Amino acid sequence: MKDRPRIQDFDWILLAIVGAISLIGLLEIYSSTHASSLAGMQWKQLMWIGVGVVAMCLVSVIDYHALLDQAPALYAVGIAGLLVVLMIGYSRLGAKRWISIGGLVNLQVSEIMKLIIIVVLARYFAEVGTERLSLADLAKVGVITLIPVGLILKQPDLGTAMVLVPVALLGIFLAGVQWKHMAVGVVVVALLVPIAWNMRHHLKPYQQQRIQTFLHPEDNPRGAGYQILQSEIAVGSGGFWGKGFGKGSQNQLGFVPVRYSDFILAALAEEQGFIGVCVVLLLYLGLILRLVDNAQKAKDRAGMYIVMGVTAILGFQVLVNTSMVIGYMPVTGIPLPLISYGGSSIAFVFLALGLVMNVRMRRFVN
Amino acid sequence: MSSWNVNDQRIPQGRLTLFSYLSVVFVIFLLVGFWKLQVVQSGHYSDLAEKNGIRSIPIIAPRGAMLDREGRVLVDSYPSFSILLLRDSPKLVEKYLPEIESGLGISKEDMQEQLDAAKSEPRFMPIIIKPEASQADLAFVESHRPDIPILDLMMVQRRRYPYGEMFANTIGYVGEVSPQELNESNGRYRPGDIVGKAGLEKEYNGELEGTDGMRRVVVNSVGKVVRTLDNVDAIPGKPIQLTIDYDLQSVAEHDMQGKEGAVVAMDARTGAILAMVSRPTFNPNDFAIRIPPREWKRLNTDPETPLLNRAIQAQLAPGSVFKIVMATAMLESKVIPPTFTVYCPGYANFYGRIFHCDHAHGEVDLHKAIVASCDVYFYNVGKQLGIDRISYYANALGLGHLTGIDLPGEEPGLVPSEAWVERVYHHKWYPGSTISVSIGQGSVMATPIQLARMIAGVASGGNLVHPHLLKDDTNVKITRFPLSQNTVDQVTAGMYGVVNEPDGTTAESVKLKDIEFCGKTGTAQTMSYELQNRLGKHIKENGWFVGYAPRENPEIVVAALVQGAGWGSFVAPVVRDVVKAYYDKKNGQFQPPVSMAEGTPKADVSRSLVASAGAHHP
Numbered sequence: 001m002k003d004r005p006r007i008q009d010f011d012w013i014l015l016a017i018v019g020a021i022s023l024i025g026l027l028e029i030y031s032s033t034h035a036s037s038l039a040g041m042q043w044k045q046l047m048w049i050g051v052g053v054v055a056m057c058l059v060s061v062i063d064y065h066a067l068l069d070q071a072p073a074l075y076a077v078g079i080a081g082l083l084v085v086l087m088i089g090y091s092r093l094g095a096k097r098w099i100s101i102g103g104l105v106n107l108q109v110s111e112i113m114k115l116i117i118i119v120v121l122a123r124y125f126a127e128v129g130t131e132r133l134s135l136a137d138l139a140k141v142g143v144i145t146l147i148p149v150g151l152i153l154k155q156p157d158l159g160t161a162m163v164l165v166p167v168a169l170l171g172i173f174l175a176g177v178q179w180k181h182m183a184v185g186v187v188v189v190a191l192l193v194p195i196a197w198n199m200r201h202h203l204k205p206y207q208q209q210r211i212q213t214f215l216h217p218e219d220n221p222r223g224a225g226y227q228i229l230q231s232e233i234a235v236g237s238g239g240f241w242g243k244g245f246g247k248g249s250q251n252q253l254g255f256v257p258v259r260y261s262d263f264i265l266a267a268l269a270e271e272q273g274f275i276g277v278c279v280v281l282l283l284y285l286g287l288i289l290r291l292v293d294n295a296q297k298a299k300d301r302a303g304m305y306i307v308m309g310v311t312a313i314l315g316f317q318v319l320v321n322t323s324m325v326i327g328y329m330p331v332t333g334i335p336l337p338l339i340s341y342g343g344s345s346i347a348f349v350f351l352a353l354g355l356v357m358n359v360r361m362r363r364f365v366n
Numbered sequence: 367m368s369s370w371n372v373n374d375q376r377i378p379q380g381r382l383t384l385f386s387y388l389s390v391v392f393v394i395f396l397l398v399g400f401w402k403l404q405v406v407q408s409g410h411y412s413d414l415a416e417k418n419g420i421r422s423i424p425i426i427a428p429r430g431a432m433l434d435r436e437g438r439v440l441v442d443s444y445p446s447f448s449i450l451l452l453r454d455s456p457k458l459v460e461k462y463l464p465e466i467e468s469g470l471g472i473s474k475e476d477m478q479e480q481l482d483a484a485k486s487e488p489r490f491m492p493i494i495i496k497p498e499a500s501q502a503d504l505a506f507v508e509s510h511r512p513d514i515p516i517l518d519l520m521m522v523q524r525r526r527y528p529y530g531e532m533f534a535n536t537i538g539y540v541g542e543v544s545p546q547e548l549n550e551s552n553g554r555y556r557p558g559d560i561v562g563k564a565g566l567e568k569e570y571n572g573e574l575e576g577t578d579g580m581r582r583v584v585v586n587s588v589g590k591v592v593r594t595l596d597n598v599d600a601i602p603g604k605p606i607q608l609t610i611d612y613d614l615q616s617v618a619e620h621d622m623q624g625k626e627g628a629v630v631a632m633d634a635r636t637g638a639i640l641a642m643v644s645r646p647t648f649n650p651n652d653f654a655i656r657i658p659p660r661e662w663k664r665l666n667t668d669p670e671t672p673l674l675n676r677a678i679q680a681q682l683a684p685g686s687v688f689k690i691v692m693a694t695a696m697l698e699s700k701v702i703p704p705t706f707t708v709y710c711p712g713y714a715n716f717y718g719r720i721f722h723c724d725h726a727h728g729e730v731d732l733h734k735a736i737v738a739s740c741d742v743y744f745y746n747v748g749k750q751l752g753i754d755r756i757s758y759y760a761n762a763l764g765l766g767h768l769t770g771i772d773l774p775g776e777e778p779g780l781v782p783s784e785a786w787v788e789r790v791y792h793h794k795w796y797p798g799s800t801i802s803v804s805i806g807q808g809s810v811m812a813t814p815i816q817l818a819r820m821i822a823g824v825a826s827g828g829n830l831v832h833p834h835l836l837k838d839d840t841n842v843k844i845t846r847f848p849l850s851q852n853t854v855d856q857v858t859a860g861m862y863g864v865v866n867e868p869d870g871t872t873a874e875s876v877k878l879k880d881i882e883f884c885g886k887t888g889t890a891q892t893m894s895y896e897l898q899n900r901l902g903k904h905i906k907e908n909g910w911f912v913g914y915a916p917r918e919n920p921e922i923v924v925a926a927l928v929q930g931a932g933w934g935s936f937v938a939p940v941v942r943d944v945v946k947a948y949y950d951k952k953n954g955q956f957q958p959p960v961s962m963a964e965g966t967p968k969a970d971v972s973r974s975l976v977a978s979a980g981a982h983h984p
Contacts, residue, residue, distance in 0.1 A: 126374060129374055170385070173381060173385075174378050174381050174382070174385075175378075176378070229414075230418075232403060232411060233411050233414045233415050233418065234415070235400065235403045235404060235411070236403040236404060236407050236408055236410065236411020236412070236414075236415075237408065237411045237412040237414070237415035238404055238408075239404055239405070239408040239412070240404060240405055240408070249415060249418065249419065250415055250418060253418065253419065253584045253592075254584065254592065254593070255418045255584075255592070269400065269403075269404065273404060274400055274401060274404040274405060277397070277400045277404070278397060278400075281393050281396055281397060281400075282393070284393070285389060285390065285393045288386075288389045289386055289389065292382050292383075292385060292386045292389075295377070295382055296377060296379055296382050296383075298377060299375070300374060300375050301374040301375065301376060301377065302374070304377050304378075304382075308382070308385075311385075315389060315392075319392055319396070322396050322399075323396065323399070326396075326399040326400060326402075326403055328399055
């Protein structure tokens with residue numbers, strides 16, 4: 001038994017996997033952008049990773065129990081932040097997501113909200129303390145989750161909003177969902193789909209189009225279906241062995257949409273082939289399994305929920321992003337963790353890993 | 367501490383393990399998805415990927431315009447569209463060929479031929495399958511961009527000859543580069559490139575043609591240009607200014623309508639060609655677009671040889687025009703005294719053979735021999751000079767070799783000599799042949815331009831100019847063959863008499879008021895009388911007239927040839943009209959010939975490429 005958490009207690013295997021995935025991301029960003037006006041992006045990404053590692057260490061230092069203590073306050077700050085974004089945030093690419101702090105850092109509040117919801121739900125599930133969640137418990141979880149989801153949807157940012165949901169769902173599952181509740185949930189979702197379908201006219205035009213495109217990509221190859229088709233062409237033409245680093249014509253000629261970010265896996269699939277995709281997906285599987293391992297070894301139930309909250313978000317992002325690349329899901333704008341270019345995305349992953357390290361380092365601490 | 371249960375240490379190990387298994391299932395599910403795309407359907411997507419790609423679309427540099435000496439546009443270019451076939455993927459070409467065949471009306475064989483011709487070119491370079499696309503063709507390509515992704519359009523600068531046949535043989539024409547030119551160009555040309563094929567278009571191709579640019583664009587799988595990678599601008603060809611004078615050319619063209627022959631007008635002091643006509647001719651606009659093989663064959667096999675530039679390529683017996691060489695040789699060599707006279711009974715007997723003359727001229731001296739063109743006088747001169755002396759002076763006066771005019775395909779003519787006959791026929795020179803050569807018959811041959819240069823040379827005391835069409839004062843060169851003043855006086859007096867004396871061969875019909883218009887007629891048999899008698903038909907003689915003004919140190923010299931004219935004096939009015947036009951212009955009194963007046967262009971001071979081509983006089 002040790003008294004103090006120490007840096008040696010970081011999960012080095014987990015970090016090795018994270019490092020490998022990040023390196024693949026850097027290389028693919030380089031490959032996708034080196035011959036274009038975006039050249040040099042990989043250095044920015046590397047900088048973000050550096051910032052992320054520092055942030056991860058900082059987050060691991062503060063005892064997660066302290067964070068859990070402050071959960072209600074954090075939640076209030078997060079919701080307030082989202083409201084501020086809706087009121088004074090500035091628009092980029094048609095969505096209000098950013099708050100400018102001192103004109104230097106563009107803070108994407110919804111990314112912070114992802115971390116807050118992990119902590120808040122961990123606190124809630126730990127507090128419930130039962131193996132059989134009641135309907136009231138489920139309702140409370142629903143309210144806690146759907147308030148930020150609604151606010152983020154308002155921005156509008158369907159992708160980030162969606163990401164919060166699995167944290168709640170996985171938490172419910174782990175906390176002990178009753179089979180009848182689960183069955184009812186499935187039935188309700190099954191009924192909601194046609195209703196939602198009829199409500200689709202209330203969606204934003206771009207959302208309608210994305211759905212339409214997803215269902216019938218071949219209808220309009222020049223328009224909205226273009227991204228998915230181009231992504232599939234890149235992936236499919238990569239074949240088993242790939243076209244080689246920097247040699248993917250779809251990637252290099254810019255046919256792959258946002259090839260350095262949301263569709264970076266398509267670029268990678270074209271250049272590295274099925275083999276490369278296998279390596280990436282197995283690394284992600286390793287990451288998830290390692291996270292689950294950390295959850296299993298957590299000192300207490302609250303720590304376990306924190307780790308699994310992180311796992312839920314990362315796993316969901318990998319699943320949704322990868323499915324989108326091969327046309328199994330519509331375009332939602334969810335990046336691939338650690339590989340897609342983007343400061344907010346990278347910062348979130350390392351902050352979330354900071355929470356995981358935090359829990360791990362304290363598993364033997366009294 | 368807090369109200370919530372911090373020390374709850376129950377971890378749901380089973381559910382966590384279940385989650386792990388679920389993760390493995392999801393990864394397998396995703397890998398199956400990738401397997402389907404990357405392994406099962408890889409071929410399909412590779413095809414689609416191939417359709418996405420880079421296209422290199424040439425930007426054709428416009429050829430330089432040609433201007434006359436006063437800046438009037440004789441040739442220019444106008445923009446038009448060509449249809450390109452992108453052949454990056456042979457599979458796609460194969461697939462869409464039938465559709466293109468019906469849509470654009472190009473036969474499959476034609477397209478295959480084009481494809482074969484471009485076999486050695488890099489595949490990303492498209493080929494031109496249809497130059498000069500019609501509105502319907504453009505609509506077809508535009509409307510089928512998504513479903514026939516291998517067609518594209520290219521703007522080209524098409525050659526335009528606003529005056530059609532008027533300058534055709536001199537200016538020449540352009541056409542697609544031939545396989546042979548392609549080979550010799552060391553990669554400079556690509557199939558379908560337009561190059562100068564004849565005349566000035568060929569001679570000054572290097573100046574006229576610019577450097578093509580290239581636009582590299584990225585197109586997606588439905589043929590839409592996504593972005594431009596780079597743009598190398600075309601460098602337009604340089605315009606060239608010619609020595610040709612549109613007005614003199616139009617006069618000469620007018621007079622030569624319906625005739626077969628040639629006219630060359632030249633500045634006798636510099637060698638600048640003022641007008642050059644060859645008839646029959648062709649319309650170079652027919653070549654500006656791809657010429658149909660049938661039309662090409664017709665032009666090449668036409669017995670009237672419309673593609674021949676008779677002004678520099680018709681090597682014909684000069685007839686009596688050659689007597690000027692004889693007179694010069696007689697006076698300069700001093701073998702025969704200037705006072706030499708002959709009695710002409712209308713024929714003469716040499717070496718047992720009768721040689722005819724047109725008339726019985728009676729007592730003939732040199733002056734009368736030139737004025738009345740007495741053959742018998744020059745038979746005797748020739749007999750006394752001998753072939754090699756005649757040959758020497760003919761050569762010195764520019765016959766028998768190229769004038770060096772800046773046009774491709776010039777013919778050298780022929781001046782026979784003893785050495786020549788031995789080299790070619792391996793026998794001794796027959797003295798009787800000298801008698802024929804003395805009046806410009808037999809084996810002596812000259813082109814219109816050579817005769818113009820020779821007459822100007824003699825009249826100017828031996829200044830043999832170098833004919834040229836590019837207006838550039840630096841290329842005025844003169845070869846000196848000094849003649850004595852006595853020779854010049856006597857010969858030019860004779861040529862003055864031809865036009866201005868009552869017994870001159872033109873019988874005063876072409877006299878010009880206030881202008882010392884001189885000249886020499888020539889009538890050349892194209893077949894011997896014996897042969898004509900045997901064939902039982904009379905072939906009309908070729909008529910020549912070479913005129914100039916003024917009498918000494920001439921400014922302008924004009925040679926005209928009318929094949930089958932029958933008599934040189936019938937040709938003289940053509941020359942007179944051109945000389946008169948020259949002086950009228952000088953005096954500001956020029957009136958364009960009636961049939962030509964309509965299209966007379968204005969001077970194009972700006973030298974823009976598509977300027978006043980069709981502009982009319984007010």
